[in-house]
Amino acid sequence: MGKSNKMISVKQAMPKKMKAKKLQKPAKVEKKVKSKPVKEIATKLLSEENQIAREPQSLVNDIKQKNKTKYVMPSKSITEKLVNLSLNALQQLTVHYKKKNTIFEDETPIFAEINCIKIQNTKGNVKFVLPHTTVASTGEVCLITPDLKKGKKIDHEPTVDHWEELLRNAGVTAVKTVIPMRQLRVEYDQYELKRRLLTQHDFIMVDSRILSHVSHILGKMFFKKHNMLIPVRINEKTSLKKDIDVGLRTAMLRLSEGATSTIIVGHTGMPQKAVKENILSLVQQFHTKFPGGEANIRSIALKLPLSLALPLYVTLRPSNTVVPPKLHHQKPKNFTVLEDELSTIPGSTVRVAPDGTVHVKRGPVNDIGDMEEDDEEENGEEVSSDEEALEKEED
Template sequence: MDDERLVQLDRSQVNKAVLALQAFLKSKPTGKKLFKNESQNISILFTLWKIPNEAQTIRIPLPHAERTSSEEVCLFTRDEPQMTTDQTVRFYKKLMEERGVTNVTEIIPFKVLKTEYKPFEAKRRLLGNFNMFLADGRIRRRLPSQLGKHFYEKKREPLAVNLQSKHLAQDIQKVVQGTSVKINNKGACCMARVGHSGMTADELTENIEAAVQTVAGKIRMAGPALKIIHVKSERSVALPIYTSGLGHLMKTKATEEEKESAAEETDEDTKQTLAKEKNGKKRKVEEEEDDDSGDEDIPQLVPIKTKGKKLNVRHKKRRPADKKHASILLKMSKKGVRSPKPKRKANVSKRK
């Protein structure tokens, strides 16, 4: 992780905010609660410097489990070939026992989800019966069309798990024990659940520190991204635990000014070079015009005779018949006799 992306949290300030929040939750009347030991979720609210360009989901591993032991976890599995639904359920229950997985409370094959939970009311009951949903990574892409939009609107969509992993218990424990945060490209705020009111102040403080550093390192934004961080419960006021400084903004302004000045200098240099090129072209044109004005163009209408060379002029030779005809015409013109006209052929009409 880069040093610029690290968030320097004041541990004492975070601990004070957690203690104040726990004191507020204890002082609140419990008349509306069904159980006295019912706990409330505690979350941290991130405010970013700007809206991200793309949506992102970040998984956050936590040192202490942010869910209570009484929460129900449901696992969606694929349909095993050449097995009925009951056989697939028994197969995966046996697999969980062999791998030492104790977090999963119920297993639902994909075929059961597709048939028994097709009505809207059945999907709502399924959403209310469980606190967390896991899914086999091989069928995760097929679940949105079967679950509907309510799971995704309430941010309860199933998290992918590799059921073929050799360390299945550790992988599921990380997913159940950890949390996740969804960063969308429609706003500058996002929230992540880091614990519950039944945890101690030190456990909550450690979870908050781990979540903040993970989000600061994995978020896809250039430079520092977190502006303000608050901690709050479901119905309490948000308590600030971190506020970013303005040092990076001054740096960005300085770099922008340097870029603008460099761009202006390059523009001036390009203008000067263009002006020099234009002046050089004008000078060349003027010099060419001066050279052309000194030379007089002599029209060569008659071919110039060169010594030792004769012009090849071809004369037509008269035919002997033409010579005789010309001599006869000269004699007749001297005697005053007109040249005879050629006789016309008489048009003889054909008689029937």
């Protein structure tokens, strides 16, 4: 038998050590977590609870502290030293202002600008009497007086002569023009003539007895300018000079619908001491005359007509601490309102004021319905009584 020539492949056996190393996987190392002690966790929780409990208490304390804060009033905050510093700064502004208008060197008025916290309910005027007059030395002063005799065809020249003689005898030299009520009504009936009267005079005083009539004739443009239609109580028999002097020292604060209002306190031709006394006197009168009192004032500043405002007083008083101001207009003695039932609307009343305003107060709806039911019942009773009478006649 012959031998076969087939080749036999033999695999080499891998060493046991190498095989074991290749098949063996690296073991995972477990990290040991450090456990916190129970005391630390408890203390942390207690501190967080205490912090949460203290937060509302701290808020209450903050609110109480805000309520305890006391805000200084203008009468205590504004001092003579502060006013002098503001007037010195204002004097530098006047020098800059005069450089722009070198042709005219008029006495520029000085105003006090007042900002309130809460606005009053209606428009109005507040009267302040200052220690010194705010009229310029070259200003034209006019006095509007009542007529001696009332009538349409009566001449007004005797009234002018009468008042000029009274002023001359009393020693009053500031008033340059006297206009009676009839002359104002006849000669200043057009808009251009009223405008000329406004531009020709720097200060117009009106007898308080005819103030409402004069303001109705001249119109609202006279209230837009300062030192116009200043009310004066004139007693020509006893104290004419004193009344005119009080009128010249009077300044009117025109309260509009906004929060800002201005009042004249002097002019650049006055001594600084006189302007300072006017400002301090004005601030002292705010307590009783300004709507809402001193607490309703947000800021006070001094300014010229075309200059920046120099602050005298500023407060951060919250508005919820201020009572809403209300203006009460003084009514004349003969001001009576007539009230009566209104026949056209059952159950309602009508009120008529002397100025012509009419207010209708309607009654409740139930009353009107009851009245209609009563009318129907009365009509039914009348019909039934008529039917009974007819039946009797037939019998």
